[in-house]
Amino acid sequence: MLNHPTLDRLRELGLNGMAKGFCDLAANPESSALEHAEWLGLLVEQEATLRQQKRFEARTRTAKLRHAASIEDVDFRTPRGLDRALFLRLASGDWIREHRHCLITGPCGTGKSWLACALGDKACRDNFSVLYQRSSRLFASLALARGDGRYARLMRQLARVDLLILDDWGPEPLAAEQRRDLLEIVEDRYNTGSLIITSQVPIGRWYEIVGDPTLAEAILDRVVHAAHRIELKGESLRKLRASA
Structure with a gap:
């Protein structure tokens, strides 16, 4: 041979x-x-x-996911309002194929970022392109890019991915440029890509974070009505595990 x-x-x-x-x-x-x-x-x-x-x-x-998380390791035992059936449906990835969104809200420490990264990891396994961004750092990067001529290129990068994760959105109100940036991001993804947004702020108060009523309506109308919602509650998991 x-x-x-x-x-x-x-x-x-x-x-x-x-x-x-x-x-x-x-x-x-x-x-x-x-x-x-x-x-x-x-x-x-x-x-x-x-x-x-x-x-x-x-x-x-x-993707640069913040956590090495996977859906197989999700904790469904600890009471925090996590709907197992809904989460497993999200893990199938059909909502990404349909260009819908996922909004994960809840108090600090309830696992919002970890769950977002677990869904991002599964999306990578399912051949979707994924990008994780902390919201504050993304807005800062866009501000710098606007000044040095990279803004259009960075926006194209954000628009190309199948799933964009915006982590830790809010609670501070957006500045005027940030509102416009968010509108562009959402508009670029309308019926073409999906978002995961995590926030400590309940969805009902997101209009306050955007600030401008007209832009808030334009942004949130494109996001909230086409989104699955995971609304977590309870004490911080880090606190519970530290005291166990």
Whole structure:
């Protein structure tokens, strides 16, 4: 068997998954009983798995999620108003395909950011592009970009992702530029992309945060009415775990 030439050619072609599968099969005495088509099928499957893993790793690097969270590790036992059925429906990703949004509100420490990152991680696994941004830092970055000519490029980057996570929105009222930035972000994503917004402020008070009634109506009409809501309550999970 021409192990080395075959492996070299596979690697030259960038088929590293098939090369690894080839080595695994060659080292397994039971593989001699396989038909050629079965060998080929296993090699192709190994290549597909490796490429899928690399794409996932690239998406998670680009997403820059704040927490290494996953839906499999979500705590449904601690009472905090988390609807298990709703969250598992969100984990399916259908709402992202439908360009809907998800709003997660609740007191500090109830796990809003962690849940948002868990949904972001699952979206990465489902081949969606994701980007996590803390709201205050995003507005600061946009202000800097406006001054040095990068504003249009940064807005295009935000518009391109399938799922944009805006974490810790509020509670301070938005300045005039921030209101306009948020309107542009929401408008760019209308019927083309999804948002996750987390906030300590109840949704009913978001009009106060936007400040300008006209812009508040334009922004929130595009977000709130097409959104799933997770409204958490209770004590901080960090406090509960520290006292356990």
